[in-house]
Amino acid sequence: MTRPDPAPAQDTTAGVVSRCLAAVADALVVAVIGLAVELAFAGLRLVVTGPPFHLPDLSLWLTGALGWAIAVLYLTMSWATTGGTLGNWLLGLRVTRRTGRLLGIPRALLRAVLCIALPVGLFWIPFSRRHASLQDIAVASAVHYHRF
Template sequence: MHEHELSAVPREARALQGRRAGVVTRTLAAAVDAAVIAVTLLSLYLGYAGVLFLLDPRSFSFPDTQLFRSMLVAAGLMFVYLTAAWAVSGRTYGNLLMGLRVVGVYGGDVGWPRAALRAAAYIVFPIGLMWVAVDRRNRSLQDRVLATAVVYDWRARTRRPLTAG
């Protein structure tokens, strides 16, 4: 890129483009994603309570939230959110804010099956993210097992058009 061209990527960040992200950036992205799920769950709960209130306002009381059931719903919602985000664009909302993208180790898309396996591993064993702090190549345990990487990537994804032949 020439100096006179405009770029959405700050000059200081350009050197990091394509490099693997560290534990701090990835943890911040995960915290944003957890907040997205928490807000979504709260919205679903309040929406459900609102429907119950509309159906029978005289005997309304807020629905009971059993911890185990709530955790299962949260895990299911997180699984769908992570799988869809990583398979479609390689980024969750937290990744987008932090300038990260999940890719295959050779830079390609993750795809639906690997995104689903990665999401499941992320939910079942979230402490695996901390392996990034000790790995020389900034890989989590999930990255090592599923051949993925989390890289700094501020650019919009461009799809190459299909060509004949």
């Protein structure tokens, strides 16, 4: 008895559910990174100015802007260097150009900005023949199931 070849599963384009689950995992990663940055800043302030220790009291717009910047940087660097974020890795997904090559920094940056600014672009996937989100169409990327 021979084992089935796992290669066809790697060529399957990811659907909306697995991509949304990966996005939720990535949002948690971004929140943890943001909290780590705040703790590091508070610790540095404690060392420089002395007690008491307290987290920075940032305005809502500054918190949003920093969260947006962390998310864009995290997504850009992950997609440009390895083809996947932690959420992608957990769900077995890989983000590449349509040719299969890594996105590169400019294309990954544009895709990250579009994903953060227009997350509902994922809901185009069920209507696309190649299961592409609006972000994928804009930057000529594809998300496939992949074993890392």
